[in-house]
Amino acid sequence: METNFLIIGSGAAGLTLAVKLAAKFPKKKITVVTKAHVSESNTKYAQGGVAAVFDLKKDSFQKHIDDTLRAGDGLCDEAVVEMVITEGPERLRELMEWGAKFDTDANGQLTLGREGGHSKFRVIHHKDTTGNEIERTLLERSNKLQNITMLPHHFAIDLITEHHFSEGKNENLSCYGAYVLDQISGNIFTIKADCTTLASGGMGQVYGHTTNPTVATGDGIAMAYRATARIQNMEFIQFHPTALYDGKNQSSFLISEAVRGFGAFLRNKNGERFMFNYDARGELASRDIVSRAIDSEMKNSGDDCVYLDCTHLNIDDFKKHFPNIYETCLQRNKNIAKDWIPVVPASHYLCGGVVVDVDGRTSLQNLFACGECSYTGLHGANRLASNSLLEALVYADRIFKYLCKHQPWQTTKDIPEWNDAGTVLLKDVEILQQKTVQLQSLMRRFAGVVRNNKDLKKASIQLEMLYFEVEALYQKHKLNTSLSELRNMVNVAHLIIQQSLIRKENRGGYFNEDYNKESVENIVNDKI
Template sequence: MLETNFLIIGSGAAGLTLAVKLATEFPKKKITVVTKAHQSESNTKYAQGGVAAVFDLKEDSFQKHIEDTLIAGDGLCDKTVVEMVIKEGPKRLRELMDWGAKFDTDADGELTLGREGGHSKFRVIHHKDTTGNEIERTLLERVNQLPNITLLPHHFAIDLITEHHFSEERTENLSCYGAYVLDQISENIFTIKADCTTLASGGMGQVYGHTTNPAVATGDGIAMAYRAKARIQNMEFIQFHPTALYDGNNGASFLISEAVRGFGAFLRNKKGERFMLEYDERGELASRDIVSRAIDSEMKKSGDDCVFLDCTHLDSVDFKKHFPTIFETCLQRNINVAKDWIPVVPASHYLCGGVVVDMYGKTSVENLFACGECSCTGLHGANRLASNSLLEALVYADRIFQYLCKHKPLRTTKAIPEWNDEGTVLLKGSDVLQQKTEQLQRLMRRYAGVVRNNSDLEKASAQLEVLYFEMEALYQKHKLNTPLSELRNMVNVAHLIIQQSMNRNENCGGYFNDDYKTYITEKL
């Protein structure tokens, strides 16, 4: 058993920011960060677009950013949360810059501000087209300077520890005492006993297979919280990024940043028609849900596998300067953006729901906090405004930190049992798990994707139930490994998405059901 004061599950912007702050404030306390891949592998690392925050008070204002966020959230945002995050955001970004993060500036040293879909003003700060990677680099450098932080890469948190694991008494007031963790190198499962546990485990894009998320995004934190009886909400609101590079595969896809459309790129169908103005007067700068559904509509009408992003009318030198990674990645796929259109499709990108938290990141389980994409704060409502996610991660990491400074968690005296897998055997071969994972991903893309309907959701629910019992039989019989743990988590997350989709009886934000009257245009 490993004992720690603060356990953080996840090593993206949210988790590492919290770790740095706790370690600095409490130099004699132990902070343990568990992450299932390399320490830098997270959704943060792949965030291209930037961070939205109000820095130009002459042209912009907090109120305008608040209004844009509320419009994107389609009536389901918590206005108090929106105001808090947007007003605290610039402070958190300045703090990050003080730690060494470098964002793009003009000749006078002023921050270069971009504009993305749904924003009424230029307010998105960038580090070229690798903003997330720059934030991750800064935080990891800071973490490595603090001796009371222990980073455990290649360690997979498989279950949160609550009273369910050591008490036969059933109680509604559950507490978290740490987590059971799989060492992926030794394949041993051990106990981490913690005074306080924070989920910062990121998203769940791999549930759909075709996603802009990295391979680690299998909804682990949400699934663990669900099994620990924490409150989960708004799982039906999945933001599909309109423009993932299409290469014919169903695996993780390269993201063509929304900033490219903000830079002036056009969307065209195979005939060369610029179609977005037929769906929304904002054209390519409409919100992501509208652009994704428009692309979905065009693909269904034509039977084509993709549409195209046209950058050929843009200054290629300027494009390469702003988007060097996108330019080079396209070139590696034999696409010269100065001459060729980029084939794109919508792909699972961001989850607006998750583990419900209050304004200090507290979940419904005592001593369990959550921040970042795995949490549901009320900021995004039914649809996230572009580049508000990293802002939320930084602000809520600080909110949790502020709470823990005032309310220091106590060490539990309860005896925590070790993980018990007696009677289980090693699972030979990974083919069966790969097949079931792909089956789940096909099911979700087909029945619970960009556009849904009630009949498809019923089919999805029935098929998922069969898959659940098959997965559960494997779980009960075999020792846990990473693929089995991920499948278990993705099945749980898929169940939440489908059930909460079935419970919603109106179209709202990122949720669109063909059986309900469209609220945008008759064409969509």
């Protein structure tokens, strides 16, 4: 199969780029590969809103920039922060012109909310399902454009570079498309592309307990890593303190931090409100502090979760503000009017990823990246709430504008077909689930909310053994989705662990007990 523009992923970043390219170049082919239904992405599950400055009387670009830099703890790229924040409102107006409906007041003005880390009211919402509204808008628009081909239930296995058809050492690699698995037929085929964009989302499933959907297995980052693209800041993972825990390994529903802002209490199984033992702000402490407090409570007690208590709140008001959360809890046999909600910290957002410049270009020619799989420099060491969808929209537009000026050249190279000669079908599919659970447990235990170097080194040794086991399965058997995802998650886990070991200080979302102790000792010694 041949296409002009190959986009891997169908969230806000991927679909925005697809829609813009299709409208600008009606005679060119745009192909969107997505491994589940076209609507299944991290975007769809984003409860929070999009942060952007719309009220210049009460807010300013500089205040939003300052809040972003403060959250990023000194590791943001200031030029990127300024670019995203100043271009953001126009991207949202564009989305609204396409049909996105955000909450407004009686006068028809946008209702602006405020979230953790923001100094002003600047977050626009569609109730508590903002991401779903954006996804709906983009899908409706893409369906009207004849030159977009959607390939749902297709899995991108590997990027095609000179590694696949050239001998010897290549200094300047290019991307020529991807090998793609048709998940229904089981066939693997080649998509040759003039330009490829990774918009594949996050990697929350590496930890099992995650607010991300099941498709978030870090595929784009792993493919880029195997293709030798630059990957950076993988140690900076934002953990959301309160994901609904249902007793299973995966916990994919987020209980928004706005619920704590609304007045909910965190309790341990004995009913004690423990947050004041960790921070004077109690439940209103920043999400990294709340996550570490819950992690500490669980480790000290051996319990699998803590509880969010909403029983003292006005339930009618709660339903009005959080209808999706209320209904989902009810579907899972938790009536928040009388039941405490079991919650655990869960992998929520990756601040690192495939390194890109201001035009979304990676270190490989003709390979771009945007959205959560990319590292732009916007978030630094910790993402400011509701900046992620903003980044996706702005960078999709930046890639589009770059491609308008610099249309990629069409390669004449012959791309070899996928070769799986000598492989056999994997009959023992349970082994993949076992190894996935093993990986997730290892990452939660040794490379989770709170880390230390001893545990990280243990994780590195155990992961190396798991890598060789998975690689042996990969070499011997025909590929399927589960095996490909496991292979990708092992690659991503390796990057997280190794880049955590390189980090020698606590910054933003990264917390290492060893450096915390050293900091305390240094302060004491300085005083002496």
